[in-house]
Amino acid sequence: xxxxxxxxxxxxxVNCPFDRQYQxxxxxxxxxxxxxxxxxxxxxxxxxxxxxxxRKLARIISECRYGIHDISRVQPQIPRFNMPLELxxxxxxxxxxxxxxxxxxxxxxxxxxxxxLRTISxxxxxxxxxxxxxxxxxxxxxxNFLYTSADNHGIPGGRYIYRKFLEFQSELPSICRSSxxxxxxxxxxxxxxxxxxxLGRYLI
Amino acid sequence: MNKTYHVVxxxxxxxxxxxxxxxxxxxxxxSKAEAIDTAREKPGTTIVHSPTGVALQPVIVEGVxxxxxxxxxxxxxxxxxxxxxxxxxxxxxxxxx
Numbered sequence: 001x002x003x004x005x006x007x008x009x010x011x012x013x014v015n016c017p018f019d020r021q022y023q024x025x026x027x028x029x030x031x032x033x034x035x036x037x038x039x040x041x042x043x044x045x046x047x048x049x050x051x052x053x054x055r056k057l058a059r060i061i062s063e064c065r066y067g068i069h070d071i072s073r074v075q076p077q078i079p080r081f082n083m084p085l086e087l088x089x090x091x092x093x094x095x096x097x098x099x100x101x102x103x104x105x106x107x108x109x110x111x112x113x114x115x116x117l118r119t120i121s122x123x124x125x126x127x128x129x130x131x132x133x134x135x136x137x138x139x140x141x142x143x144n145f146l147y148t149s150a151d152n153h154g155i156p157g158g159r160y161i162y163r164k165f166l167e168f169q170s171e172l173p174s175i176c177r178s179s180x181x182x183x184x185x186x187x188x189x190x191x192x193x194x195x196x197x198x199l200g201r202y203l204i
Numbered sequence: 205m206n207k208t209y210h211v212v213x214x215x216x217x218x219x220x221x222x223x224x225x226x227x228x229x230x231x232x233x234x235s236k237a238e239a240i241d242t243a244r245e246k247p248g249t250t251i252v253h254s255p256t257g258v259a260l261q262p263v264i265v266e267g268v269x270x271x272x273x274x275x276x277x278x279x280x281x282x283x284x285x286x287x288x289x290x291x292x293x294x295x296x297x298x299x300x301x
Contacts, residue, residue, distance in 0.1 A: 010261050037258040045265075154258040171280045178276035179269075189265045190273070196263050197277040200211075200252035203260075204236050 007039070008100065012146070013064035014042040015086040016109075017073045027191065028135040029068065029142055031165045034195050035203070036146040036155045038066065043086075044188035061090050062097075065104055066149060068142060072111040072133075074119045084120060107145040109138075136162045168198055207248035211239045213255050224251075237281060 012033045016026055033040040041060050043053070061067070069087040073080040087108065093101040108123065110116045113130040116123055129141040140158035147155045175194055176183050186194070207223065214220035214232055219239035221230045233239035236252075243250040252260050 034260065034263075035254065035258070037254075037261060039261045039263055152258065154254065154256040156254075156256055174283070175273075175276045175280055178279050179272055189268050192263050193265055193268050193270055193273050194277065196260065197274055198280075199254070199260050200240060201237055201277055201281060203254045 008063060008065050010038050011041050011064040012038045012066040012068060013061050013086075013090065014040050014068050015083055015090070016042075016068070016070040017080060017083065018044060019073075022070075022073075024135055025070075025131065025133065025138050027169070028138045028162075028165055030191060031168060031195055031199075032139045032142040032161055033068075033146070034192070035161055035164065035199055036143060036150075037152060038146060038150075040192060042188060045192075057086060058089060061086065062093060062101065066146070067104060067106040068109065068145070069106060070109040070131075071116060071120065072109065072131075074115075105145075105149040107142065109141065135165070139165060164203065167202075168195070171198070207246070209243045209246055209248055209250050210259070211236065211243050211250060211252045213253065213257065237278075 014026075014029060014033070016022060016029065018026070030040045041064055043057055043060065045060070046056060067087075067090045069083060069090065071083050071087060073083060087106075090104065090106055094104045094106070095102075097104075108116075108126060108128045110128055110130050111133050113128070115130075116128050129145075131137040131141060136158070139162050143155060143158045143161055146152070172186075172194070173183055175198070176186060179190075179194075181190070209230070210222045210224060212220055212222050214229070217234075219233045219236045221233070221239055221243045222228065223230060231239075231242060233242065240250065240252060249262060251262055254260060
């Protein structure tokens with residue numbers, strides 16, 4: 001079923017590494033997206049092995065007006081090409097897609113400023129934000145992107161969001177314990193629901 | 205038709221339940237948790253707002269036991285309240301001179 005206009009305008013596709021080192025940045029990103037009044041979506045939301053992964057990604061990307069792409073995983077040992085591929089698909093929607101797809105807005109992130117010029121120099125001229133692998137910096141850039149793109153003046157400042165995120169992080173282990181889950185067993189779908197419930201109840 | 209209820213900040217520290225269509229306030233509550241629980245008793249969708257008015261988008265996820273998660277998140281709040289009461293009632297003893 002195609003996403004409704006409201007769903008499209010409030011959905012954010014998060015394209016980032018899913019490894020353990022990135023987990024804390026990923027959680028900070030998801031928290032900021034939800035606190036700002038948007039729905040995070042990513043490749044991890046479904047595990048239907050009957051669906052071809054690329055087709056699934058294409059569908060999710062087309063259902064999101066906003067995209068956050070982190071291209072920081074370019075270590076020479078085992079470079080990860082999934083993130084640049086998905087960024088390319090999202091950029092393709094903007095250039096060749098329907099009028100709705102052309103309204104897409106993207107945030108491209110890297111860990112260091114200007115490093116992308118050595119890895120994807122074709123992105124020269126785009127505004128790329130850097131996060132220095134720091135949670136507070138990720139929260140600030142994601143918040144600024146959503147505040148500016150969506151023109152939603154109710155979105156609070158980055159420092160406030162970071163403080164709330166730390167509070168959430170400190171309570172997450174006991175939420176997991178009560179849900180009979182280990183902290184490292186929480187999957188994307190559960191994280192989104194836990195974050196939604198926590199924000200709804202304790203953002204006062 | 206599926207009705208939508210909004211839990212919104214009301215006059216400073218209070219929270220209200222509002223309908224989506226006519227924007228009428230249905231009830232006023234002293235706490236956000238109470239307003240959420242009351243809104244969820246009604247058949248329909250509940251959209252909770254932040255204190256700054258941002259509508260937190262409801263996420264409907266298949267295969268996740270939302271009731272268990274709600275209960276776990278609620279428990280954290282109970283512990284928070286217990287800690288707060290403990291701190292208010294057990295003042296630290298003054299240091300011996």
